[in-house]
Amino acid sequence: MTGKTITITSGKGGVGKTTVTVNLAVGLGLRGKKVVCIDGDIGLRNMDVILGLENRIVYDIVDVVEGRCRLKQAMIRDKRLPDLFLVPASQTRDKNSVTPEDMIRLCDEIKTEYDYILIDSPAGIEQGFKNAIAPADQIIVVTNPEVSAVRDADRIIGLIEAEEKGPASLIINRMNSAMVNRGDMLTQDDVNELLAIDLIGLIPEDENVIVSTNKGTPIAFEGKTKAGRAFQNLAARVEGEAIPFNEIEEKMNFLDKVRKLFG
Amino acid sequence: MEKLINQIIVKGTNEGLMMILPEGDWEEVRSAIVERINSQSAFFKGADAFIDVASRNMRATEVADLRDLLGSFEMRMKGLLSFSEITQKNARALGLDTSLPLKRGKRERKLVILSPNEDSAFLIQKNIRSGIRIEKDESIVIIGDVNPGAEIISGGSVFVWGKIKGKITAGANGNEQAIVGALSIEDSQISIGGIMRIFSKKIRNSNFTAPLILKIQDGDIVAENIKS
The missing domain is CATH 3.30.750.50 (Cell-division inhibitor MinC, N-terminal domain)
Incomplete structure (x- = not known):
């Protein structure tokens, strides 16, 4: 089996890279895929917290690279999905403890047994970012519908193009339907106008995400929530299904609703 | 006389x-x-x-x-x-040359200042994204947008078959006959031959299908419509 390595990156911090990575992993896991998440944010790890696995970390990625343990020993199995694993980052080291070559070697090893490797890139354009994109077969750029995040996404997409990593795909996270409909937020079209890359996910803003993050239960397990459904749609699109982008509710007045009812 | x-x-x-x-x-x-x-x-x-x-x-x-x-x-x-x-x-x-410099000799190549009317140009067919800087002696033609945070520097003219939202420097060697062309110009900074102008609102040709040309006139950068 040859799996696919997908790196999730953004440039700007705080746009939801880790949340997206974890929930995409859960979404793929729920579809029966074997998935390994790698936390690329060495020194500032938090993927383990979002997955609720923080107290199980014995070995981390730096231990694997430096030969203190085997890869399998550092892979932590998820509590809920038997085929979802986490390779945690080291909290006491920094980004320079790992090289892009290490990452490629590691991913080549994992690929032989798993369907997907998801790498959560740290913010920024330095060593950590370079490590994260080196092994990638596909790169997903996460942005928020705000000007500064979109600007940084544009910079990152330029760097990815310079590395000849193929066209990146885009996730717009934290879309607020009410604000979009009021005209107070950048729309999907505004973002696309500047970035001009394929959209693969549209995640609505949802308070439940914060609740689930704090509980260590990724929202993708809860398909009834707005964000949970959006993450499941994202996983389906990553698998190649054509799912329409209906995550953001459009403004409809009464007449529109009646028209829709009658087709 | x-x-x-x-x-x-x-x-x-x-x-x-x-x-x-x-x-x-x-x-x-x-x-x-x-x-x-x-x-x-x-x-x-x-x-x-x-x-x-x-x-x-x-x-x-x-x-x-x-x-x-x-x-x-x-x-x-x-x-x-x-x-x-x-x-x-x-x-x-007085330090003046008494013959024309060698024509397009390899050594001289970097020093050649192209006028906008010359036919040699560097062609780029993609969007120029934030953080990318393109610097050429010859004129530059871009098929795509110049996004905010990108920089284009040319000794000759710059033509963008798309939107200019970044920073453009034409006639970087002081050539005031250089021009800048684009389909539309949004928030951006454009200089020609050392004269700079900041554009803070979107402008485009009043005839939507034709490009907009910026050139120097009386020491200032002015926009000119081309009729198609």
């Missing part, structure tokens, strides 16, 4: 303007030069000039005076071409 001004021949070369002066009394030729430049001051402004005086013997003071005269029109006198050994010696003493 009328005849003398028409005897001045002006040619464009790779290195700048070539001005071939007629025979005759120097004072009269000199005032014919002034008249000629004044008739097209925008064209001559900022140009590098090579003067060909054929077999005229020029004194050092006359050569220096000619150089200062051209300088007063914001032209740079780069060379004085003549068969006369006296003229050649006086020109060299």
